[in-house]
Amino acid sequence: MAAALERIDRYAELIVQIGANVQPGQTVEVTARIEHAHVARAVARASYRAGAAYVDVLYSDQHVRRAMIEHAADDVLSWTPPWLLQRAKQFGKENAAIVALVGDAEPELLADLPGDRVGKARMKELGEEIAQQTNEGLNNWVVTGVPSEGWASQLFGTPDVDALWELVEFCVRLDEDDPVAAWRAHVQKLGARAELLDDMQIDSLRYRGPGTDLTVGLLPESRWQGCESTSVTGINYVANMPTEEVFTTPDCRRTEGTVRSTQPLVLGGQIVKGLEVRFEHGRIVEVRAEEGAGVIEGELASDENAALLGEVALVDGTSRVGQTGRVFYETLFDENASCHVAYGSAYAEAVEGGVIDGVNVSSVHTDFMIGGPDVEIDAVLRDGTVVALLRDNVWQLDA
């Protein structure tokens, strides 16, 4: 018990110091599932120790959500209660620090429900508000994972929470003697990689592999990002823990071709396997999957821009998440195992000039994995030169 508490407190300190980088006098918002309470409580303690003015923890529960999906009227599924919208706006206005805890404790809970209703059951206005705040850089925030028996069962077939904790600790560098120093070095490496990509003046990315032949156009204003961001109030933070990617915002009008997802994806409590999508003039026009296509289609119908790309991210084989060789069934981890793209909302911070033409705005943002040893990725530069970026999961550039 003492060891478990120490592990949780160490994790909470890393979340508060490196992830959100909570500053004295800040309000801290924590969102968590009730199964994450042990970590949420440690984050509350660590935040107060860091000088937080107030810690506001909002718990949600998938069983409550399940009851809504089963019983509520259609228009209620995507409804945002005004008090929750006000809550988000308040934290935007106050430039609060935000800690979002994820990790599904009952991954199969919604599996027997109609996929289209599961897909629609998202608070739309709240999603838009948060996307806008993210674009405006109002908050210093972090998303991080909490192991649970249910999540462990999904990975291992047995509820071995301890084994999952060890994987998570490896991925978030808590296995290092000085995790804070290890993160500083990691942040620097990814920052240098993003700088090199920016200098190349890339016009588009080309993906080739089994079931994949995709071109993603970039904007001249697209800027590659490492894992450190800076809020409008000048606070540096690491938005995802773990993070292994460099990413940018594509020109949402210039995606063409087909792409096959290389890993399962958990979405709205359902698992999507063997996803294949086809793009025309930037828009997803066809969705196929061995399992769970309905939940993707439900999401793409959320608003008119949901079916356009908002993010491209490059990850190589040095990724700690990738090195585990595991599918985590959790986007936060799986997107860091491998290259991915996201349909839906773009990150304005990855564009010179913010939300300009070609930068997608949507209430949705869903990443799916398209990387791995079989996928070759090239950069086509503005002068037409083709430069290899990834072969066999090995980064081909110097940084």
Add this chain to the structure above:
Amino acid sequence: MAAVAPAVDQRLEAYADLAVRVGANVQEGQTVFLNTQIEHAPLARALTRAAYRAGARYVDVRFRDDHVRHALIELGPDEALTHSPEWMKALYRAMEGHALLWTTGDPEPELMSDLDGERVGRARMPEVIEIHRAQMIERSLNWSGVAYPSEGWARQIYGGPDVERLWEAVAFCTRLDEADPVQAWRDHMARLEGRAKTLNELGLDAIHYTGPGTDLTVGLNGNARWMSALFRTRDGLEYVPNMPTEEVFTTPDYRRAEGTIRSTRPLVLEGDIIEGLQLTVQNGKIVDVQADKGAGIVRGQLEVDDRASYFGELALVDGTSRVGQTHTTFFDTLYDENATCHIAYGFGVPEVFDGDPGDGMNISAVHTDFMVGGPELAVDGITKDGATVPILREDVWQLH
């Protein structure tokens, strides 16, 4: 893994249906606000399902976490203790015209015991409480509270984590053991309503309590009724705010109480137990507090404001009370106040007045019930012309 709906506990579902249909009486199209805590999740989930089954438009579930509250009290800055977040105020304002459910039953009664008591006492959201209190006075929501048996609560009652034993007690007290609990509650509330009606027809001017250490007369308000806990919103919707409930009650004239009263059961207050409480009352005001244990806590409460030491509620409970029949101290007011007759010092009950309460209802930030009933207590009504009407003898109701 097969895609099937999760298993449900039928007793829990029936309990939730009772709280939703008889308790809050949730109406088609209402939003249901559920104030609960993470340790009560199984009940919260069942209440959510029951509310949707009853036609709720949306169920908003707020999970409180007392460990987060502990962190606030232990480590937070002073101003944070009384901070009322704007969104919480918006949430409470939104409850108007809708249904509220809350859950009780402390899973960790000792949690706050290592903290500075003064900071624990101050850690409230005064602006949120004020919005809620105004809604109570305006009778603008239909609401109800039910308890969730947990290991921690069972340990506090029985000395061991016997959750099943506690469940059986809760099921008995809330009539879940009946073949048709909803009908059993209708019959029960009709019986209590009958008692209130009889008391109202008597037009009593005062209540006189006599027993060991007790000789107390409390004046009643001419404009206050006796009620059962069959409440009505301002729009006339009936609901039962407490489950269990065994009492008929009124708000006395706070200016008219004289004598002495001895409490017959332990009282749990701010995490401590008060035993052998004995109060002396003059001109309506508690002027002396004695107790075998914990007198200081009561004296501290009476100092909270000018009117804390005046009475706000008289409640009559007889030996047919199911809570009383368990002979158990539950360390939870929802249960313990329904075991036997009780009196509250502090805030009155606005529901007993038709319209403006006038001058006789006590107003205070405090409302603490203490138990005074039992077989040795005799309760009489005094009519306006001075006649005495026996109401309770040896725990048996005397009126018909």
